[in-house]
Amino acid sequence: MATTEIYRYLPVGSRRYGLDPEGYLVDMNDWSPEVAEALAQEEGIELTPEQWEILQVLRDFYARYEMAPAMRPLVKAVGRALGPEKGRSIHLMRLFPGSPAKVAARLAGLPKPTHCL
Amino acid sequence: MQEHHDDSDLLVILRHGPHGSSWLREGLDAALVAAAFGRRVSLLFMGEGVTALLPGQQVGPLGQKGTAATLEMLEMYDIETLLVEEQGLSCLGLSSDDLMLEVACLSPMALARVLCGHRLVLTF
């Protein structure tokens, strides 16, 4: 769940944005493509169109269900939105190495997914 | 005998409506966690819990999140077996047509069978 405690700040241009202890935006409304770029840079990820379309799927998911998805539902949502070729965990692992559901949620400006470890 | 469901690994029984307590949300959370880890989960709405399925729910007066969005999300977690206690509905003058999701109604006998058919049952 989202926390309201600001642990550190993410500088973007002349502004800075509050992040929680795990690096998620404290205020979802702070999100913008520029913020996503800055968060991605922290992760060592370069955002290409392939990543952007996943972030959009995540933001749509949150808009509809008010929660960030765990890996399985994320795979399912990506499959529905972008086709079965992309709706596979290996695709997401390649784009967001490590823990795709968590990393991608962070870059999409969502709270940490609740239902995964 | 009529089979209403495939027996899954876990049956989560939800007996509380939205907003009055956190039981409903906690039960849904448990179901989602289990499903996220690949367990096959069924939900059983009993008693007052059937009101969780009424359409048109909103945030609480103190801004508490509703559960309707979470219920709609269940299919994304492959939680597709939604069971409802027939008696719980009729007690409140409701029928399954009044509910926001497709459910299977259980007679008292079917209900007892469902409880027997699950390796793990959690009541909320």
Next chain:
Amino acid sequence: MLLHVVNRSPATSRVYQQALAGMSPDDRLLLIEDGVQGALPQLVRYYTGLEGRLFALKEDLESRGLLGRCDASVQVVDVDGFVELTEEAERTVSWY
């Protein structure tokens, strides 16, 4: 055979109805905590049909001064008996 456990009194809570609804013909019911009130002759009628399958926890009856007041149809078990009931059942389902 499942063991169902109820910890509320039928005088104040309708949880007993949910337990009954969930019970198969050979399932057992154990009353614990405030649930042991259901063992009183005046309230045991809520559990009609469970003769031989209705139990109440001795320690909870004792602490409430109800031990000598149980209906004869209720089998009183202590904590060890509770454990035995649990072992004899496939699973336990709690109603609270």
